[in-house]
Amino acid sequence: MKIVVASSFVPFVDGGGRFIVEWLTERLRAEGHAVERIYLPFIDVPTTMLEQTLAYRLIDVAQSADRLIAIRPPAHVIPHPNKVLWFIHHFRAFYDLWDSNYRSVPDRPESHAMRRRLWHMDGIALREARRVLTISKVVASRLRDFNGVPSEVVYPPLHRPEQFRCDGYGDEILCISRVEYHKRQDLLIEAMRFVRSPVKLRLCGIGLSPDYRRALIGIVERHGLHGRVTLDYRWVGEDEKIDLFANALAIAYVPFDEDGVGYPALEAAPARKAVVTTTDSGAVVELMRDGINGEVLPPDPAAIAGAFDRLYLDRARARRMGEAHAAHVAGMNITWDRVLERMLA
């Protein structure tokens, strides 16, 4: 089958959406399909958003491909008689964030008009698809509540989970993630002020916001957390990441209100590590059974510190939870076989 996988992207930025496209393309090709990957530019600026989306709507790939798989919006509006969406998020400023402090558009009549247009357009694009798959229950419930569209949750698998391993349970809580405000590494550093055991924290990753990086360094300095907190501000390659996971005590991942379950929480499973996360982290919680495969805490530094201490002081429990996480995630059948089966059905 000739398949076009289409997605929007920001050049020079690797995000989750891009990994999904790359890995999906690789798997489809391995199955013998001819796959053309199309990345289209899109900037998240409300004033030109509708026009940019219209441009996507006018694209004609229907003549050349048997199937279109659309990933990151507004690729979902590209027309095709045989379209499958793997819907990764709404333009949330116009949906669930509309009545929150996170809305990025001013409260003016034109914003309201734009919102009506966008909802209308999304409705058409979603309803004309042959199948709507989503990356989490959080996104699926938004599709149901806001757009009245049923969807099926297909969690995006890791690229090569079999590469991860467990070498034991060291002294460090590990967080490898992009360093951005909404990933809330600051919450983890703040937690280290309240720990009572000698537990350590290692943060790895880079981000687009130099301010946030400075803020993190500031917290470490202000509270004299050097020696306890390692801020490793760089891109960590795959092999090194696997080593770090293999030796970590547990994995911490506390983003604010994520659409996806998050690769760090998924990677923890084959590395047999427990996950520390927060009640407001969004879809991450879909992987969790609190107290069984990790801990789900209020987004409060003292509470998180308690979890860090418990893991440090009881390694047998850290191991038990890590193994429970591996078993629990394995039971969720988050595999490329399942993805392809649902994509091509």
Place this chain on the structure above:
Amino acid sequence: MKVLVVNNMAPFVWGGAEELAENLVRRLNVTPGVQSELLRLPFQWEPAERLPLEIYIHRTYRLQNIDRVIALKFPAYLVPHERKTLWLLHQFRQAYDHGREETHIPDTERGRDIRRLIRESDAACFSACAKIFVNSEITRRRLGANSGVTGEVLLPPMNDPELFAGGESGGYVFAGGRINRAKRQHLLVEAMRHVESGVRLVVAGPPDAPEDGERLRRLVGEYGLDGRVALDLRLLPRGEIARYVNGALACAYLPFEEDSVGYVTMEAFTAAKPVLTASDSGGVLTIVADGRTGWVAAPDPRALAAALDAATTRPGRTAQMGAEARAAWQKLDVNWPSTVERLLS
């Protein structure tokens, strides 16, 4: 510096332009201080009514996080950016060569409007470009005639010049490259009926369609040229192509009215082999000088046969022409480092 290379694409179609775009990105990425990515925008030009839509789509895309754009084709070069350099491979010829070129744009009022729209979009884009390079002398002339714009010729370099080191002549004339009617390998085979010397011909390359290969096989059989014409009709690894070129007496390349100089010509000149071409071959003629670096014959079998004989009966003279060809090529300084430098200047 972040450099985005912008090209068009038709899903599942791959050719010289795609190859060039990928190589450009690769070369930019090994340039100190430069990061590069390729943007491939779908372009569907049929039916003619698509053309105004495509212009709208391309002008509506928005880019961010990019310092420079290098655009190669219509309508990719219409994507807005304040620092845009063109390396023009060709314009949309149907909008200009009216009456000469086969076209799907109807000769109606609407068709004329569409042509005018393309010409006006081109003019607006060209006047806003930081710099305009073209891939050949032919493209430069056309751009001047079509749009009154002066382009600077920047020939696309080879990717593996080190393979084409030259060598002793094995006494055959080599015709490489894709095989189809417009590349006219059949003219060379027909010429072999008329040669008087013991010249041999080797044709090697992938037929575009099965009938393109069949045509050559039929001619060889019909004229009883087995033994003097060897056909190696497949996609050859680069090393094998280089071996054919390095061991040739001379090379032959006679496409019909091609814009570019052609990789076949560049490979021959790099390996110090003179090139036999035809008087209507287009871009090749901008570097092959008759009697000095090759032979320019009328596009008919008898004239070509005379040139094949000339190459064979005076091998010393042929070798001397090869040396001149190599010197002429080196003088043009067509290599990736200087090309990248000029594109970024």
